Amino acid sequence: MPLTHSPGVEIRQATLADVGMLMEVLKACISSMRARGIDQWDSVYPDRSTIECDVRSGTAVVATIDRDIVGMAVLSDYQYPEYGQVSWLYSGRAAVMYRLMVAPALEGRGIARVLVEVLETRAAQIGYECIRLDAFHENDRAVKFYERAGYRRAGQVRFRKGLFDCFEKQLCVPANYELQRPARKTG
Secondary structure (H helix, E strand, O other), rough: OOOEEOOOOOEEOOOOHHHHHHHHHHHHHHHHHHHOOOOOOOOHHHHHHHHHHHHHHOEEEEEOOEEEEEEEEEEEOOOOOHHHHHHOOOOOOOEEEEEEEEOHHHHOOOOHHHHHHHHHHHHHOOOEEEEEEEOOOOOOOOHHHHHOOOOEEEEEEOOOOEEEEEEEEEEOOOOHHHOOOOOOOOO
16 A cells, blocks of 8 residues: 655555565665765675565565656664764654665656655654664765755764764654553553
8 A cells, every 4th residue: 555645656665575676776776876986885785685674574665656666765763773872962762764765767856855754754653753864974965865854964973884974853743642652551
């Protein structure tokens, strides 16, 4: 079932049947980044088992155009241990966005923006107060994209490939969120 529609773009939950096409999009993203001198992703990360885990855990969504998979993003509550080094502004319940990717041939058409908006809405609806993420410091396009989307820099962490800028954005939790929580037992 689709999560949202945008002109020509549909976002839906990823399934295991999508993994092969997601690997093709990933390979194209790696090739495109390398052509721009960005050594962010490779055969070690993210690999097929990472993508399969994202799908199995129910944390991955895909963007499609005419049923063709053109992008993916992950929303999780897992935070890398390195995130503990960051001086986050928001201390509430935090979701983390991972592995946002769009087929390079379709960049600039708003697909990444739609993926981010869907994950922000989903996170707010289930009670997350902010979203955190990291972007490879040398990937200027990604860094600028998150800044334009309203994310603020909170610090940096070092992973295997180098420095990553950490970003966060406060979310508007729906006013009826209390009604969505399970009732607490008293007595």
